[in-house]
Structure formats: structure tokens, C-alpha cells
Amino acid sequence: MANRRNVLIAGAAAAAGAAGGYAWWRTQNPTSPAAPVTPTTPPAPAFKPDAAFPNALRVPGADGLYGIHDVTDAFTLAAKPVRQEIVAGKPATLLAYEVESQGKRLLNPVLRLRSGGKVNAKLWNGLEETSIIHWHGLHVDSNNDGHPHYAVAGGATYEYNFPVPNRAATYWYHPHPHHLTGKQVYLGLGGLFVVEDDEELALQKSLDLKLGVTDIPLVLHDRRLDAQGQLVFNPTDEDKADGFLGSQVLVNWTPKPYFEASTRVYRFRILNASNARPYKLAFYANEQRSGQLLPFQLIGNDGGLIDSPRTIKEVFVSPAERIDVLLDLRNAKVGDAITLASVTFDPMENEDGPEDKNKPAEKGKDAKPEDKGAHEAHGAKTDKGAAPADVKVAEKEKDKEKDKSDIPEPGVAMEILRIHVRRKEAYDRAVPATLSRIVPIAANCSSPRLIHLDHVKMVWRINGQTYYDEKTPITVKRGATEVWNVRNAEASMPHPFHIHGFQFQILERKGSPAQQKTLSVNDKGLAASDLGWKDTVLVWPGETVCIAIDFTHPFKGDQVYMIHCHNLEHEDQGMMLNLKVQA
Ligand SMILES: [Cu+2]
Known part of the structure; x- marks a missing residue:
């Protein structure tokens, strides 16, 4: 079985290379050094990034912003304002967690440790307001979870002491003080928490992956920057109701970034750390912007590796969700460019109810030929036909855009990262057919607890209720396996639903919009990004997502x-x- 899968993957790549089919467009590139005429390979031509993506992507390294910190001994995270360039040459004020380690200064470090390892960390709140750190996705007790109840005042500290029993995955940490989370995350606080185990290390070895080199975290933040390169956060009442959106997507705090790659397999661990913007991520060849999307392999989600790699072309990633993907550039040519983008979708596709929707063929009849151009200009064409439904969306979104200056509405296409293939590399690794074993939680959706996402008098609520520190409206028994139907109202918005302390499994999506159904990989309506273990799930208007949680x-x-x-x-x-888990 394993061999057969390997053959399929290798075969698909070889066929694509021969036929030029899947991706590897065949435009002649005069600067390509692929066919040297002299015995010595000429030096690669001077590299000029294109004007749309002029800035080298910041990648986690030894120090500075997103420096890697291997967690061994006790350490202190000082939450404080720092000077940090976002736009080159324009130092900005950013809030960051500063960690001093072995003479190095790290900001929002990538914390890395082995599964089963211990965290002994002190938060020093150097802000002028309360704060607390939530370890997103980690299975810790309430004292260490970063519940807003434990937020500490400016100048105060909070001690964390916990083991990390979680399986290997890309988790993250961020502030969680009530009423202030959006502001503090937006202004900079947050980082990745990478847990490794034997299975993960075996994968790294088999694919020759190295964090920060060929295993690249991509933290997506949509942000507004002023002319001085400073972050702008000034939510209006409308922004508070919809979520605060940025005008551009920063990757690892790099605006308009490019990444130089070689002809091999890359891993991208993608975190959507945006306050409110969901993305529909896809890769496409730069010269064929209107052409087909490139396949890539999804290998993991919030809670780590899935059972086996899934080849996909598009994936929704809502705020706080993570995806772990492999992009295979073995058949690319030096000089090729690939773009990571969020392609067009309709966040409100289902708002009139799922029954009237999910009929893309009928919608297609309305599409006018001239719409196609506008659609392609958005770089959003998929290989699933002309996707005329999307055309209307693009038009609708364009109208909205006019009303809202330079802030693209959710679902409007945005280019995120340019990848330039710069070097040939001999790379003969194969992606393992089996990544992990996911033991299904024994449960079904027959008698679920209902979690209703809706608004009351235009204020967002869960089960009609709002947050009170002292109230515990959801109580479950320790050790119980619960099944929840997380139902979003039709006249609603996409809501990324998160549970603290426990990873869950998604059993079924019901009443999903067509754009979600299209991505299904099983008869329960799950997308590849719904497989395995999750701590956050996107619930569309009119949709019900059934999840199982083991409260042991x-x-x-x-x-x-x-x-x-x-x-x-x-x-x-x-x-x-x-959420109270009663002993
Ligand atoms: Cu919401």
C-alpha cells in the first residue's frame, strides 16, 4: 500500500513534467541558466524581485522577530512595545513578547519543544493594560490556559508551569485579556509554538526539512499601515461588528514578501493570525495567473499530522486555524515564479439558506462572457470550469470595495507571497504515504449538544448568551465524550469556533455552502483541512458543524x-x- 502510494505521487509528478500538464508552465525564460553552453555553469543572473513583491520574506532564524527558542529551562516573556521595522527603513512600534536567551534577543519567538516536555515561563506584562497569554491548542489545566480571569495588570507577572502532552503540531500563543485581545494581537503580540515528536522528526528526516530553511512558517496578518509604516488600529462600530480587516496581508510581518526556493519539496506551516479575515489559499504559476491552480499536499491541521497526504488545490483557513502543506517544486524550472494567494470566495454564500444554494450550474447561466475578464484579473480562476458563481461574487465584492476605500472585503482575492525558483537542487525524497494514525473518537451526531452562533440585537452571541467571568453556561463532565452541533445562523457571518484546552474531531458538515461542499473529501462533507485533530473550525452562515470532544x-x-x-x-x-469541566 505504501509503495503504491509512493508510486502514484512520483508518477504524477513525472507525468506532469513530461506533459507540461499540471503546473509547470513552459514559458521561455531568457534569464534561465538551465542550459549552459560552457562546461562551467554560469553564475545565476542577478536577482531582481518583481515590483509587486519587493521584500525578502522574514523567516524564523537564530534571533530577532520569530527567532527560534528551544524550550529547555525557565524563561521570561516580556510583553512590551518594541521598535521594529515592518516597512524597510521605517521603524514602527510593535507589541511583542521579548525573550532573552543565551545573549540573544528574540521577539515573539517560535517556541519549540518535544512532546511531553515542560514549560516553565513567566509572563511579565510591560503594557499599560491587563494581559495574559493563552497557549492556543495546548492541553493544559485552567491555571495555565490563559483564561481572561487570570489577566494581570501592567507591571505584574504571571507564572506558567505545565507539561505539554500534545502531539507534534504547530500551535501558537497569543494574548487573551477580555475586550483587549483583538487590539493586542493586532499590534503584534503572538508567536508559534512548535511541538515535535518521533513521528514528526521522522517526517523531517525523510523529507530533509529544516525549520526556517525548508520548513517555513507563514504567519498571515492582514494589517493597515500608514505612510510612516506604523500599524493602524482604529475600529469603527462597523469594524467591531464585522471584525477589523487590513488592507494588505503581511507574512511573518513582511509586507509584499518574496521567497527564494530551489527545486525540492517545501513545507509551509500556515497560521492565519488575522483578527477577522478568512482566506481561501491556493498556489498558481505567476505567468498563468488566470490558469489552473497548482496542486499541493495537505499533511496536517491544527492538532498535527493527518493520516496521509491529501492533494488539494484550495483550502479555507479562518482566523487561528493552521494548515501544514507541502509544495513540490521538483519539476519547476529556475526562473519560475509561483504565487500564494487567497482566491475569490463569498463569505455570505449561504446567507439565504442552504436549500436555495449549492446550484452552481444555475448560477452559471447568468454569467456574462465579459465577466470572465474581471474574474481573471482577480487571479481566482479555478480548474473547476469557469466558476461563474465566483464571477458574480467578484463583481459584488468590487462594488463593496469602492465603498470601503482600500480595505478588501473578506473573499476578495489577495496575493500574499511570491515564490521564486532560483536554484537547481538534486532532491530524491518521496513524501511518505502514511503520516500518522488518527484514532477516531467513538461518537456520532445523533444527539448532540447545540451550540448556536447568532446575534441578538446586532451583537454576536453563543446560545443567546454573552461572556461573564463568573458564569459557566456550558458544563460538561470530566472524561465525557460530547458531540456538539455548532450551528451558525443563516443571517450571519463566517465564525471560526474555538475550544480551549481540548483538540476535537469534526464528524460532519451539514448545510454547507457550495464553495465548502466542493472541497469535500468524504461523504460527511469534510474538507482535507477538517481531518485529524482541530481546535478551531470555520462555520459558515447556515451551516452546522458536528464535532466530537473527549473531555478526559x-x-x-x-x-x-x-x-x-x-x-x-x-x-x-x-x-x-x-466551559466548565466538572471533576
Ligand atoms: Cu464570530
Whole structure:
């Protein structure tokens, strides 16, 4: 079985190379050094990034912003304002977690440790307001979870002491003080928490992956920057209701970034750290912007590796979700350019109810030929036909854009990262057919607990309720396996639903919009990005997502966690409830 899968993957790549089919467009590139006329390979021509993406992507390294910190001994995270360039030559004020380690200064470090390892960390709050750190995705007790109840004042500290039993995955950490999470995350606070185990290390070895070199975290933040390169955060009432959106997507705090690659397999660990913007991520060849999307392999989600690689072309990633993907550039040519983009979608596709929707063929009849150009200009054409439904969306979004200056509405296409293939590399590794074993939680959706996402008098609520520190409206028994139907109202918005302290499994999507159904990989309506273990799930208007959670834990006494929408403006306005796990 393993061999057969390897053959299929290798075969597909070889066929694509021969036929020019899947991706590797065949435009002649005069600067390509692929066919040297002299015995010595000429030096690669001077590299000039294109004007649209002029800045080298910041990647995690030994120090500075996103420097890698291997967690061994106790350390202090100082949350404070720092001077940091976002736009080159324009130092900006950013909030960051500063860690001093072995003479190095790290900001928002990538914390890395082995599964089963211990964290002994002190938060020093150097802000002029309360704060607390939430370890997003980690299975810890309430004292260490970063519940807003434990937020500390400026100048105060909070001690964290916990083991990390989680399997290998890309988790993250960010502030969680009530009413202030959106602002503090937006202004810079947050970082990745990479857990490794034997399975993960075996994968790194088999694919020759190295964090920060060929295993690249991509943290997506949509942000508004002023002419001085400073972050702008001034939410209006409308922004508070919808979520605060940026005008451009920064990657690892790099605006308009490019990444130089060689002809091999790259891993991208993508975190959507945006306050409110969901993305529909895809790769396409730069010269064929209107052409087909490139396949890539999804290998993991929020809670780590899935069972086996899934070849996909598009994936929704809502705020706080992570995806782990492989991009195979073995058949690319030096000089090729690939773009990572968010392609067009309709965040409100289902708002009139799923019954009237999911009929792309009928919608298609309305499409006018001239719409196609506008669609292609958005770089959003898929290989699933002309996608005329998307054309109308693009037009609708364009109208909205006019109203809202330079802030693209959710679902408007945005280019994110340019990847330039710069070097030939001999690379003969094969992607393993089996990545992990996911043991399904024994449960079905027959008698679920209902979690209803809706608004009351235009304020977002869960089960009609808002957040009170002292109230615990959701109580479950320790050790219980619960099944929840997370149902979003039709007249709603996409809500990324997050549970603290426990990874869950998605059992079924019901009443999904067509754009979600199209990505299904099984008869339960799950996309590849829904497989395996999750801590956050995107729920569309009119949709119900059935999830299973095992509330087993090793901690003493009652534990109080939370459930909330990870649109940070929704969370801050109270779309959040305490979740008590009763001993
Ligand atoms: Cu929400």
C-alpha cells in the first residue's frame, strides 16, 4: 500500500513534467541558466524581485522577530512595545513578547519543544493594560490556559508551569485579556509554538526539512499601515461588528514578501493570525495567473499530522486555524515564479439558506462572457470550469470595495507571497504515504449538544448568551465524550469556533455552502483541512458543524476553559462563554 502510494505521487509528478500538464508552465525564460553552453555553469543572473513583491520574506532564524527558542529551562516573556521595522527603513512600534536567551534577543519567538516536555515561563506584562497569554491548542489545566480571569495588570507577572502532552503540531500563543485581545494581537503580540515528536522528526528526516530553511512558517496578518509604516488600529462600530480587516496581508510581518526556493519539496506551516479575515489559499504559476491552480499536499491541521497526504488545490483557513502543506517544486524550472494567494470566495454564500444554494450550474447561466475578464484579473480562476458563481461574487465584492476605500472585503482575492525558483537542487525524497494514525473518537451526531452562533440585537452571541467571568453556561463532565452541533445562523457571518484546552474531531458538515461542499473529501462533507485533530473550525452562515470532544484530562478538580469565536472583535464583544469541566 505504501509503495503504491509512493508510486502514484512520483508518477504524477513525472507525468506532469513530461506533459507540461499540471503546473509547470513552459514559458521561455531568457534569464534561465538551465542550459549552459560552457562546461562551467554560469553564475545565476542577478536577482531582481518583481515590483509587486519587493521584500525578502522574514523567516524564523537564530534571533530577532520569530527567532527560534528551544524550550529547555525557565524563561521570561516580556510583553512590551518594541521598535521594529515592518516597512524597510521605517521603524514602527510593535507589541511583542521579548525573550532573552543565551545573549540573544528574540521577539515573539517560535517556541519549540518535544512532546511531553515542560514549560516553565513567566509572563511579565510591560503594557499599560491587563494581559495574559493563552497557549492556543495546548492541553493544559485552567491555571495555565490563559483564561481572561487570570489577566494581570501592567507591571505584574504571571507564572506558567505545565507539561505539554500534545502531539507534534504547530500551535501558537497569543494574548487573551477580555475586550483587549483583538487590539493586542493586532499590534503584534503572538508567536508559534512548535511541538515535535518521533513521528514528526521522522517526517523531517525523510523529507530533509529544516525549520526556517525548508520548513517555513507563514504567519498571515492582514494589517493597515500608514505612510510612516506604523500599524493602524482604529475600529469603527462597523469594524467591531464585522471584525477589523487590513488592507494588505503581511507574512511573518513582511509586507509584499518574496521567497527564494530551489527545486525540492517545501513545507509551509500556515497560521492565519488575522483578527477577522478568512482566506481561501491556493498556489498558481505567476505567468498563468488566470490558469489552473497548482496542486499541493495537505499533511496536517491544527492538532498535527493527518493520516496521509491529501492533494488539494484550495483550502479555507479562518482566523487561528493552521494548515501544514507541502509544495513540490521538483519539476519547476529556475526562473519560475509561483504565487500564494487567497482566491475569490463569498463569505455570505449561504446567507439565504442552504436549500436555495449549492446550484452552481444555475448560477452559471447568468454569467456574462465579459465577466470572465474581471474574474481573471482577480487571479481566482479555478480548474473547476469557469466558476461563474465566483464571477458574480467578484463583481459584488468590487462594488463593496469602492465603498470601503482600500480595505478588501473578506473573499476578495489577495496575493500574499511570491515564490521564486532560483536554484537547481538534486532532491530524491518521496513524501511518505502514511503520516500518522488518527484514532477516531467513538461518537456520532445523533444527539448532540447545540451550540448556536447568532446575534441578538446586532451583537454576536453563543446560545443567546454573552461572556461573564463568573458564569459557566456550558458544563460538561470530566472524561465525557460530547458531540456538539455548532450551528451558525443563516443571517450571519463566517465564525471560526474555538475550544480551549481540548483538540476535537469534526464528524460532519451539514448545510454547507457550495464553495465548502466542493472541497469535500468524504461523504460527511469534510474538507482535507477538517481531518485529524482541530481546535478551531470555520462555520459558515447556515451551516452546522458536528464535532466530537473527549473531555478526559489529568488535572485535579474542576477546570474552567472557554469556547469562543476567533474573530477577535467578536470575541472581545462577548461571543465567548466559559466551559466548565466538572471533576
Ligand atoms: Cu464570530
